[in-house]
Amino acid sequence: MSAPREVLFTSDASGQLWNSCVWDFHTGTSLMQYRGGSSGSHSLCLLGDDYLVGGGGQKSLVNVWELQRKDQNQLKIILPGKVNCICASPDGNYCIFGIAEKIYIWQTCSGNLLKVISRHYLDVKCIKFTDDGSHFISGGEDNLVIVWCLARTISSTDFPLSKPEPKYVWSGHSLPIRDVHVGSGGVRARIISSSLDQTCKLWDMATGELLCSFIFDTPIISVSMDSAEMRIFAGSTNGNIFCVNLYGEPIRTERHIGNTAGEGINIFKGHSSQVNCLCVSMDGTVLASGSDDSTVKLWDIHSGQCVRTLDHKGAVTNAFISLTPYNVLNPDSKPFLHVQQFKRHLHTTCVEMRIRNNKRKLDDSNERALLELMHSQSSVPSENENDINAVQEVVELKSKVSKLKSVNKELYEYSVKKIVNKKK
Amino acid sequence: MGKQKKNRQGADKAFQKKKVKVGKKLPKSMNTTNTSFKTRTIQIIQQLKKDEGEATTKRKVNIKELLSQCQHYNVTVRLGAAKGLKELLLISEETVIAYLGLIVDRAGSLMTDKDCHVREAVLKLFQALFEKVPANCMSPFFPVLCAHLCCAMTHINGEIQQDSLSMFDLLLETYPQLVIAGSNQLMSNFVEQISKKKFKNVKGDRLKSNDLKFTLSVTPDSRLSSQKWQAKVLTRLNKLLSIVLKPENLKSDERNKLEHDFTSGSRFSVPFQSYVKDQWSTPGFVIKTASNASNSSGILEDASSIKQLVFNLFPLLLQCWVEAHDPEKTEGSLLYPDAISVRTTVLQITLLLIEYGARNADSLDVPWKKWLTEQYGASFENYFMSCFPYEVLQNKKLLKKQKQTQNTVSPETLNLAVISVMIKFIKCPIEFLLQQSWVQTILKYVRGALKSPSLSLPVKKHLLQVLNELIYAVRFHEQEALLNESFVRFENVHALSQEKRMYINFFSSVIFSQSERSKLSTPLIHFLESLPELLLRIGSANTDISTQVVSVIKEAISSNCTPVIKKWQDYVNDIFNVENGVFINSSTFVRKSLIEIFYWLHDVSPTNLCVLANLIENDGLEVEHGLYLIQVLHQRYVSKVREGVIIDKMADHLGFLLLVMSGSDTCNNNSLMDTSQGQITPIDWSKGDNFEKQLKLNNLICQVIATDLNSDQALVKDILWSHLEKKIQNGDQVNVQIVLSFMTILEHFYDNEYFxxxxxxxxxxxxxxxxxxxxxxxxxxxxxxxxxxxxxxxxxxxxxxxxxxxxxxxxxxxxxxxxxxxxxxxxxxxxxxxxxxxxxxxxxxxxxxxxxxxxxxxxxxxxxxxxxxxxxxxxxxxxxxxxxxxxxxx
The missing domain is CATH 1.20.870 (Son of sevenless (SoS) protein; Chain S, domain 1)
Structure with missing residues (x-):
């Protein structure tokens, strides 16, 4: 069996069979299962390529599984409160938890609690990282979407009382935020947020402006975009998934989307209850949706047909598609990252930064490429007409070097003989 | 033959030779042409063909001539040139603008003309010219203009100096951006106008000191008194500084806007950061090297230069302050009106500089506040606070004059300006140090001002601005006392007045700037608690205020301010009442906000739900709002359930949904239930007007029940059917509404067991x-x-x-x-x-x-x-x- 390029991670609220499961979504076979407890919505995520972090629901407990081991005693971490949402930075170095109205940032390798931010006034519902890991976005019950710069928030660890300033505070929504999706592009990404006030709003992170708002006729629970940002997908409370094209004329800042499919709007009907999570595959052809009706459905985006239904035992809380982590397929591999129990108290002294290459292979190949490039450049003058000059120069330089070396040696010998021996 | 002869005889006659005799006039031959002609003059009043290239004035002077005339030695010619240029500008804009550089140069030189009429004419010319020429066209010639202006400003002749001020006004009005760029030069000249006049300075000995210490100058021989002159210059200085320091303000305003105002923009905007946008409007680059960085043209291009500026200006300003009033004439706190205006301007300038420094504190080499306090704290206290609450001294002679000139400054403005400057010098309230003695004086004055009802509106606005700063600079109990006073005032103000809005703004800004919203001080809590009642009282009388009140309430509730939530719950029934509630009469935005507030309420009682059901039934409510209300309530219910299922809540919620579905008018009418069991009663078709709304509501409710209450399906069905049966068997006539709800329920939840x-x-x-x-x-x-x-x-x-x-x-x-x-x-x-x-x-x-x-x-x-x-x-x-x-x- 050849390995699939992308896999689907799902979890349901009951946790009867397993907490979370890895699927090959093209065939519908389950590849891996991780047991123990259940995960609440927005609280299942990959930590680097090595671990799966899941937890929350109504508990203050988080499980950390090593991806390659099937039946294992996972690491259990107890947190200061009920977990609303979990998010790990793309490189797996930092783990951010939304606990009640506060945001906690832990460093995974040391387990140090770096910062507790209390800026939201009510529960934080959703945290997402940008793809470069430089910023993260939090959305809460108090209608706010806040953009934070990770480096700025944790750089003030020496002053535990200082309050980190958010990069942007977007208060355009009028009811609680339910989901946030971050597009690609790092600090210049576009962000879409969905809310119970029946709207989705598209924000620009470079300037902090509101680009467009989409007005539906039901509350929107989940939202996603494909990787090219051609369409947005919005999962509503009544089980419909709206697929809205972002391209096409005329360009408007407000779009009203009714209950019927029309130009630029497609409606995927199939779920009988609210859609909790949405995710699009890398190539933008498959949409995975998880709903309260205990199913995960896979849709062909272009035709709008439901391709496959994966049954679960309870309301689906998480479903996300990710590039297949190496460890999922290879049971003998060892995790690269190091995870420790998270500490309860704020870490105040200077942070020890562990700089380790996460992707060694990649870097090796980079180095090789660099060497090749250097070789190719150094070989350029030898092909020229004046290569003889170059050779002569090399010879001259070499002689100079040898001369200098000999002088150095003489100096050394002199000093050893005259100065050191004198002392004796 | 004979015939021939006759002919010949005739021919002979014709060809007879005339005899020419000597002395007689030679007769003219028959075939000569008369070459004589007559002439007469014709006056051509108008040329048919216009001179295409050249536009001229009525006096047929073209632009080149006019420009050369500007330098003519004769006054009348120069005057004519200036007037002519203006005339030409009105006739043909293009020609004049083509010569813009020359005009600015030549006409600019006329600013220093000896004759006052010429100067007046030039001013008018520029006034007309500046209206036509956009700033970017003027920018290359602006240094020239500036140079001429500086010449005029530093001119020996006092009148020319005075006229230069009005020219400067004009520039400030039309090209504020350009003035900023050239402000360095203008600024020093400005300062010199009231300070350094070597030949007329009485205290000439001070000029020898070379360390840039400016002293006020006195010009005994000029027509204007030096005080008036100072006042004039100071107001201009204030204008200049406020414009120079303004861009920063604007930027910060924009950033605030980003946070709050997203709903207004309806047109499509491409997002670019503001500095990128700035680059589009002013193309080109500024090349800076180490050598030319120092002589940049703007005064405040480099924020650290503010220190030097303060160093120069503050002593001068203090001198102005002192000179404005003669303490020997009257008591120190009683001032003449013009002294008040001068002193207010002095304070305004001071405040501008202090605020600018505070904004750019990062780029300074010293901690700004500390430096300022060390340098000027004592002297400011000495000058400004010594006889602090200032009052106006009404001179009977002046009284008449003042009625004519209306732009007098009230003493309250002066006092408030003093306070706003002195606030900057109050030590931080956290320090357990001795508070400065004058702080109490300030507090006393502010409290008095809060109580006095007779202040004018701008003064009240100013007062609130001052208050907004003051409460952060004083100790906690003082802060609370101040808030208490302002709350009392807020309560007493008429509900629909402008002042009420100002107070609402003030309180909300105080509340929302605090990070811990669960620990508000008591007056703030009182304020929040008073809002629901205020809303009821305003009703739909003033939509602006009610919108403001609702948005404050909503923001407070959504950010976890518990007192207002509790108070709000008490008022829900009144506000959402069908007959006279606020809700039914308010605008769409307010309605939406009011609906959304329900999401955060801790507790919604069955009576509240009954009121809401009534409201949804009402014809005055659009379907959309009804649907929205149901959805919000349902979301609220769902999120509550996630925290823990409570069967009562479910019953309440379901009851509400069914009530909406089947109509509430018969909800208490159960007594007739068993009289007519099994009897067939005809259907009442009379009330079927707004069935579409009902149908939409019913569909939504059934959908909601089907999707989210599925887990307790048996229970739900039980309630549903028993409810339905009750309705049908009720003995009353079955109306359309019940039929509709019956049908929708059948459609969604048919079950043999209950049928x-x-x-x-x-x-x-x-x-x-x-x-x-x-x-x-x-x-x-x-x-x-x-x-x-x-x-x-x-x-x-x-x-x-x-x-x-x-x-x-x-x-x-x-x-x-x-x-x-x-x-x-x-x-x-x-x-x-x-x-x-x-x-x-x-x-x-x-x-x-x-x-x-x-x-x-x-x-x-x-x-x-x-x-x-x-x-x-x-x-x-x-x-x-x-x-x-x-x-x-x-």
Whole structure:
């Protein structure tokens, strides 16, 4: 069996069979299962390529599984409160938890609690990282979407009382935020947020402006975009998934989307209850949706047909598609990252930064490429007409070097003989 | 021959030679031409052909000549040139703008002209010119203009200096951006205007000190008193500084805007950061090297230069302050009106500089506040606070004059300006140090001002601005006292006045700037608690204020301010009341906000829900809002349930939904319940006007129940059906609303277990009525869409599992009916229609043989009965269809 390029991670609220499961979504076979407890919505995520972090629901407990081991005693971490949402930075170095109205940032390798931010006034519902890991976005019950710069928030660890300033505070929504999706592009990404006030709003992170708002006729629970940002997908409370094209004329800042499919709007009907999570595959052809009706459905985006239904035992809380982590397929591999129990108290002294290459292979190949490039450049003058000059120069330089070396040696010998021996 | 002779004789006559004699005039020959002519002068008043290239004035002077005339030695010629240029500008803009550089140069030099009329004319010329020329066209010539202006400003002649101020005003008005760029030069000249005049300075000895210490100058011989002159210059300085320091303000404003105002922009905007946008408007680059960085043209391009500026200006300003008033004449706190205005300007400039420094504190080499306090704290205290609450001294002579000049400054403005400057010097309240003695004086004054009702509106606004800063600079108990005073004032102000809005703004900014919103001080809590009542009192009288109040309430509630939530709950019933509540009369935005507030409420009581159900029923409420309200309440319920299921809440919620569905007017009317069980009552068709709204609501409610309450399905169904039964058996007439809700519930949640006699009776009644209406044989007229909708629903319901029961009951009904009963005829027709449906036919045909037989028996009975009782209907086409189906069945 050849390995699939992308896999689907799902979890349901009951946790009867397993907490979370890895699927090959093209065939519908389950590849891996991780047991123990259940995960609440927005609280299942990959930590680097090595671990799966899941937890929350109504508990203050988080499980950390090593991806390659099937039946294992996972690491259990107890947190200061009920977990609303979990998010790990793309490189797996930092783990951010939304606990009640506060945001906690832990460093995974040391387990140090770096910062507790209390800026939201009510529960934080959703945290997402940008793809470069430089910023993260939090959305809460108090209608706010806040953009934070990770480096700025944790750089003030020496002053535990200082309050980190958010990069942007977007208060355009009028009811609680339910989901946030971050597009690609790092600090210049576009962000879409969905809310119970029946709207989705598209924000620009470079300037902090509101680009467009989409007005539906039901509350929107989940939202996603494909990787090219051609369409947005919005999962509503009544089980419909709206697929809205972002391209096409005329360009408007407000779009009203009714209950019927029309130009630029497609409606995927199939779920009988609210859609909790949405995710699009890398190539933008498959949409995975998880709903309260205990199913995960896979849709062909272009035709709008439901391709496959994966049954679960309870309301689906998480479903996300990710590039297949190496460890999922290879049971003998060892995790690269190091995870420790998270500490309860704020870490105040200077942070020890562990700089380790996460992707060694990649870097090796980079180095090789660099060497090749250097070789190719150094070989350029030898092909020229004046290569003889170059050779002569090399010879001259070499002689100079040898001369200098000999002088150095003489100096050394002199000093050893005259100065050191004198002392004796 | 003879004839020939005659001819010859005639010819001879013609050719006779004239004799020319000496001394006689030579006769003119016959064939000469008269070459003489007469002349007469013609005056051409207008040239037919215009001179295309050249536009000229009435005096036929073109632009080149005008420009050269500007330098003429004769005053009248120069005056004419200036006037001519203006005239030319009005005639043909393009020619003048083409010579813009020359004009600016030549006309600019006239600013220093000796003759006042010329200067006046030049000013008018520039006024007209600046209106036409945009800033970017003017920018290359602006240094020239500036240079001329500086010449005028530093001119020996006092009158020229004075006129230069009005020119400067003009520049400030039209090209503020350009003035900023050239402000360095202008600024120093400005300062010199009131300070350094070597030859006229009385205190000449001070000029020797070379360390840039400016001292005020006195010009005894000028027409204006030096005080007035200072006042004039100071107001200009204030204007200049406020413009120079303004861009920063604007930027910070924009950033605030980003946070709050997203709803307004309707046009599409491409997002670019502001500095990128700035680059588009001013192309080109500024090349800076280490050598030329120092002599940049703007005063405050480099934020650190503020220190030098302060160093120069503050002593000067203090001198102005002192000179403005003669303490020997009157007491220190009693001032003449013009002294007040000078002093206010002094303070305004001081405040501008201090604020600018504070904004750019990062780029300075010293901690700004500390430096400022060390340098000037003591002297400011000494000068400004020594006789602090200033009052106006009304001079009887001046009183008349003042009525003419209306721009006098009130003493309150001066006092507030003093406070706003001195606030900057108050030590931080956290320090357990001795508070400066003058702080209490300030507090006393502010409290007094809060109490006095006679202040004008701008002063009140200013007062609140000052207050907004002051409360952060004083200790906690003082802060609370201040807030208390302002709350008392807020309470007493009329609810619809401008002042009320200002106070609401003030309080909300104080509340929302605090990070911990659960620990507010008592006056703030009082304020929040007073808001719901205020909203009730305002009602729909002033939409602006009510919108503001609602948005404050909403923001407070959504950010976890518990006091306002509790208070709000008490007022829910009043606000959402159908008859006189605020909700029903307010704008769409307010309505939406009011609905959204429900999401965060801790507790919604059954009575509240009853009020809301009433509200949704009301005709005044649009469907959209009703739907939104239901959805918000439902989301609230769902999120509460996630925290822990409480069966009471579910019952309440479900009860609310059903109440909306079935109408609330009969909700308390259970006494008649058992009087008419099983009786068939005719349907009341009279109230079917807004069935569309009802249908939409019903659909949404059923959808909501189906999607989210699925887990407790048995319970839900139980409640649903028992509720429905109660309604139907109620003995009252069954109205359209109940029919609709009955049908929607049937459509969504049909269950054999609960479906009983009463329901089927109702269904059959409905069927007969509908058929009759469609045939046009019904007494009452009913809306066509309603009937069509209902009929479709009926079809859908009946063509399911219900068919057997339906057929059985309908036939038994027909069998017992009397002959020629209209009702029965329509029933038969309905039955025929139903059996004509494809799905029903398939269902019956493919059933088990025994059950098929049952159908056949029923149908045969029916046929027999119909043929006996209603022979009239056997000729109808639907009867033939029915018979055909029967044949098929057999």
């Amino acid at each position: 009983d006699d009463v329901s089927i009776n109702l269904l059959i009644d409905l069927a007969s009525d509908l058929t009759a209406i469609r045939n046009g044989s019904f007494g009452i007229s009913v809306h066509v869409d309603l009937v069509n909708n209902l009929f479709k629903m009926l079809e859908k319901i009946v063509c399911g599992q219900l068919i057997e029961k339906f057929v059985e009951r309908i036939i038994s009904r027909i069998l017992v009916s009397e002959p020629k009963n209209e009702n029965s005829v329509s029933l038969v027709q309905m039955l025929a229609h139903v059996t004509h449906q494809n799905s029903v036919q398939v269902y019956i045909l493919e059933n088990e043989p025994s059950r098929r037989q049952l159908f056949i028996d029923h149908f045969q009975k029916l046929v027999k009965c119909v043929q006996e009782k209603f022979p009239g209907s056997t000729s109808e086409p639907w009867w033939a269809q029915f018979l055909y189906f029967l044949e098929l069945l057999k």
